[in-house]
Amino acid sequence: MQQIHRLWDELADFDVSQCDAAANRLMTALAERADISNVTWAGAVRLTRGERADSDDVMRRWRVAATHSLHPYIPPPHRIWDKPEDDPSMDIPLRDLGRFRNYTFRRELPEAWFRSAFYRQHYGDRGIADATFVAFPVNQDCESHFGFWARRPLEDEAIALITYALRGIKWFHRRLMLAHGLLMASSPLTxxxxxxxxxxxxxxxxxxxxxxxxxxxxxxxxxxxxxxxxxxxxxxxxxxxxxxxxxxxxxxxxx
Missing domain, CATH: 1.10.10.10 (Winged helix-like DNA-binding domain superfamily/Winged helix DNA-binding domain)
Known part of the structure; x- marks a missing residue:
């Protein structure tokens, strides 16, 4: 884990004005340690009681308010989140809300899902065979989510490394949320x-x-x-x- 500890030290050396550059460094370092084709970050926020949400809202009042990616989206998950469908994969991020968690497609979803029209449209046709995610609750209404998209099933060792690397840097998750106006701001930054x-x-x-x-x-x-x-x-x-x-x-x- 010494490599991860050195990576944490590198991130701490980035100035507060270099949040995007620091995020890219983190994404690149972790992508190099597994067969990862892209890494994405999403800042998720819970709608307030005064904000409108449909009674059948599959996202349970949570919305993605900001995104950042190492490369152009492969696939474009923001489109899925903007107009969520009732699919088993959409329920996984909502489990254990408020707790640090890791979830992976191949671990969480049945084999039949990988033959579904939803999987083919959003992932299979784009060359995505598996994905693992880390969710970090910054407070009760804000969560930081990293996604790692792979062209082959992810190995346990790679998943464990990614999870460990993102578990020990709450300060960095907080900084990402701040940089996009999702923690202290009254509304997300443009x-x-x-x-x-x-x-x-x-x-x-x-x-x-x-x-x-x-x-x-x-x-x-x-x-x-x-x-x-x-x-x-x-x-x-x-x-x-x-x-x-x-x-x-x-x-x-x-x-």
Whole structure:
């Protein structure tokens, strides 16, 4: 397990503004240790009581609010989650909610499922023979899910390694959720807000952020204001304090 411990040390060395790069490093390192064709991350949140959900909601009020992948989706699981179907594979992530867990297609689903139309459409026709997932509850309403997609059945050793690697880094799961506005924010960040947030955490000025993202200065400022509002802070220092997991004095906006 020394390789995993070194990987944890590497992740800790990434700056808070390099969340996507750190996620890619983690995904790449674990993919190299098994016959993994792609790795995905999903931030899942529970709908509040005031938010509408159908009475027959197969996802039990849970929704995927943000995703990140090492390579373009193979398959595109976000499409399944956006419009979930009543299939046994959709029930697996909902077992033991609120607890750290690992689940694998070949372990959890009957052989007949791998001959079903659902499997062929979403996985088999895309070359996916197996997948293993790790779910990490960050709090009662937010979970961090990693998926590892393989072109052949996964071996127990690979599953155990992946599970161990993701079990010991709660701080990293929390940082991923924060980076996408899924932990402290009032609503998920848009893709542009996510990019602006990462640059804000580097200390870049609004002028520099606008130039780097190809945005007008006024548009960039609007994004910054929206980000502060979503996170309930009034300054860059307040935003940074969330990643440091400590309170910060709220002053006027520092732009």
């Amino acid at each position: 893709p542009t807000e996510h990019k602006v947030t990462q640059l804000l955490l580097t200390g870049a000025s609004e002028k520099r952020i606008a130039h780097q993202l190809g945005l007008a200065g006024s548009t960039t400022h609007q994004h910054v204001v929206a980000i502060y509002r979503k996170f309930g802070v009034r300054s860059r220092a307040g935003l940074m304090s969330l990643w440091l997991n400590r309170p910060a004095a709220q002053g006027n906006g520092d732009v």
